[in-house]
Amino acid sequence: MIEGRLSRRYTRALFQLARESGAEEEIGLELGQFFSAYRGSDLEKVLINPAFAAVTRKEILTQVIRSQQLSPLTNKFLSLLLARDRLMELAGIVSCYRRLLNEAKGRVEARVVSSAALDASIVEQLRERLRGLARKEVLLQQETDPSLLGGLLVELEGKVYDGSIRSQLEKMKQRIARGQ
Amino acid sequence: MSGLELFIAASVWASEAGAEHATPSIGEVVLPAINFIIYAGVLYYFALPLVRSFLRSRREQVTATIAQASAKKQQAEALVKEYRAKLAAVDQEAKSIMASVRQESERERAKSLADAQAMAAKIRDDARFLGEREVGIARDKIREELADQAETIARELVQKNLTASDQDRLAQEFIQQIGQTR
Numbered sequence: 367m368i369e370g371r372l373s374r375r376y377t378r379a380l381f382q383l384a385r386e387s388g389a390e391e392e393i394g395l396e397l398g399q400f401f402s403a404y405r406g407s408d409l410e411k412v413l414i415n416p417a418f419a420a421v422t423r424k425e426i427l428t429q430v431i432r433s434q435q436l437s438p439l440t441n442k443f444l445s446l447l448l449a450r451d452r453l454m455e456l457a458g459i460v461s462c463y464r465r466l467l468n469e470a471k472g473r474v475e476a477r478v479v480s481s482a483a484l485d486a487s488i489v490e491q492l493r494e495r496l497r498g499l500a501r502k503e504v505l506l507q508q509e510t511d512p513s514l515l516g517g518l519l520v521e522l523e524g525k526v527y528d529g530s531i532r533s534q535l536e537k538m539k540q541r542i543a544r545g546q
Numbered sequence: 547m548s549g550l551e552l553f554i555a556a557s558v559w560a561s562e563a564g565a566e567h568a569t570p571s572i573g574e575v576v577l578p579a580i581n582f583i584i585y586a587g588v589l590y591y592f593a594l595p596l597v598r599s600f601l602r603s604r605r606e607q608v609t610a611t612i613a614q615a616s617a618k619k620q621q622a623e624a625l626v627k628e629y630r631a632k633l634a635a636v637d638q639e640a641k642s643i644m645a646s647v648r649q650e651s652e653r654e655r656a657k658s659l660a661d662a663q664a665m666a667a668k669i670r671d672d673a674r675f676l677g678e679r680e681v682g683i684a685r686d687k688i689r690e691e692l693a694d695q696a697e698t699i700a701r702e703l704v705q706k707n708l709t710a711s712d713q714d715r716l717a718q719e720f721i722q723q724i725g726q727t728r
Binding site for chain 1: 685686689690692693694696697700701704705708710712713714716717718719720721722723724
């Protein structure tokens with residue numbers, strides 16, 4: 367996710383307030399939780415649509431926040447974004463917040479994709495390996511993609527390590543096509 | 547013929563005629579003679595100069611005509627000579643032109659031949675290039691098809707034969723490689 371200057375500014379302010387109250391993890395979880403429900407939903411279409419009255423949109427947001435039982439800080443922050451028509455920046459804000467939180471906690475996010483669910487021991491081996499590489503705690507997000515056929519695809523700190531059979535077959539195909 | 551000779555001749559004729567017939571009187575001889583002399587004198591003093599003048603004039607005219615004819619003849623001969631010279635020069639010029647035309651023709655022929663050879667070489671090169679290009683395209687296409695087939699076959703083999711333990715082994719090998727290749 368590309369983080370704009372505006373989203374970074376909002377995120378730093380939120381993160382600072384969250385740290386002051388010692389609730390940076392909680393706020394991060396709440397933001398992620400809200401964003402998961404908000405992204406691509408009818409809620410998003412309504413909240414960013416100026417055809418709806420500001421009061422109406424505020425009421426809808428308040429109801430959603432209440433139903434999700436979000437903290438007052440998250441509540442105020444989301445209300446502020448709505449009031450200033452900055453909800454379009456929410457994806458960048460969530461990403462930026464997660465990055466700031468990980469930096470503050472000395473950890474890094476990684477993503478592993480496999481053709482089928484990985485055995486827990488394999489996941490642990492991978493986490494250890496990545497921790498050794500990044501020299502930070504690794505938050506490993508697992509995904510499955512059958513088109514990989516086998517092997518793994520790992521993404522760590524913006525780098526992609528592709529050890530999937532799909533990519534090896536693709537390389538083999540290119541070598542044959544080049545006559546090598 | 548002088549007047550004296552005429553007189554003697556007349557006397558002889560008169561004596562011969564008198565010998566046969568009667569002797570003529572002086573009047574019969576002298577008067578015709580005088581008459582004749584006068585006549586001759588008139589002729590001599592009046593007609594002769596005219597005749598002489600006429601003949602002189604005629605001679606001069608003929609001479610002039612001859613001279614003119616001679617001059618014209620010389621001019622004609624000079625003209626003939628000139629034209630012969632020109633004719634000879636024309637022959638030479640014609641030969642020169644012919645030689646020049648022949649040389650030009652040879653040059654043109656050589657140039658045409660060279661152009662034709664160059665064009666033939668270019669056509670050959672173009673044909674070779676196009677042929678090689680076509681071969682290259684066909685080769686690439688065949689390779690691509692082979693690559694597609696190979697990938698498809700390999701994919702099917704992997705999907706058919708890859709087991710969970712293979713997947714674990716691949717994952718473990720890759721995890722080790724991540725550390726080594728970083």
